[in-house]
Amino acid sequence: MLTIGKLGQAAGVKVPTIRYYEQIGLLPEPERSAGNQRLYGAKARERLAFIRHARDLGFPLDAIRDLLSLSDSPSQSCAAADVIATQQLVAVKERITRLTALQAELERMITQCAKGTIADCRVIEVLSDHGLCAQDHQARTGQGV
């Protein structure tokens, strides 16, 4: 049986994060020791590793919740899992597209900067006037990764 700290080390997840996952129902409530400390078995360790790995791949917790409940019923069709993964792939691709446009615009902005005073700074100027941009670029996309 693992204490929460050992579990965290084993899975590469911080202790408060584990408690958070329990709180939102992603991990079941574990046994407790005589002194009221959480005790975890191998199953919890696997489940947490699964969550951690899916988070690393950028899946949002809601998607992970679905994937976990799928993995609990092994005889079901795989299609649903496929859909979730494909959605995630699409989201990742979109982000890459946007970020690549941003990168180009930032590079343009910086290389054009004459390193003089603010008054003729290209960085400030471009920010002041979207018309000076070469491409479309709109970052606003929510969830980190």
Next chain:
Amino acid sequence: MLTIGKLGQAAGVKVPTIRYYEQIGLLPEPERSAGNQRLYGAKARERLAFIRHARDLGFPLDAIRDLLSLSDSPSQSCAAADVIATQQLVAVKERITRLTALQAELERMITQCAKGTIADCRVIEVLSDHGLCAQDHQARTGQGV
């Protein structure tokens, strides 16, 4: 003079967002009409467009705050603005690198899926075991874009 709604339309920013920017001190408190409604002039419109544009390029609000105060003192050196933009560029590049690794891993995962049952689903299997991954991939990076 523009009401908050017109200003929002002009700059492509939602009304509550404008009030939020005022609240956190990014926009100055505007004049008010007899009936206590906000009234904005051309300066506020430009400032808001600047903010909007910088947000679109993924700058965090703190960086924008700095850029704004720089643009208020046109005789200063441009170096500080350059630093901020360069930091942003580095951050964007890092994100692209990570996301590209994610993309590869997700694609691998999905194409290997035999579309059968969960029991032999590659998606679930890979998520359960990081050892099955081809590359490093760690998404955890905070702030959207």
Next chain:
DNA sequence: CTTGAAGCTATAGTGACTAGAGACATTAGG
């Protein structure tokens, strides 16, 4: 003059944690 849109304030919610306070549990060393 009435109606409906737009504006006002204040508060709470989002996602996925992270940080802090103050108290109890456990373990290693002496």
Next chain:
DNA sequence: CCTAATGTCTCTAGTCACTATAGCTTCAAG
């Protein structure tokens, strides 16, 4: 056995950049 250090407990609040809601007032058009 005692003590000190570390680990764990609960609870609350903070992060970022908004977004949503509720309940009110003001304004412009017909």
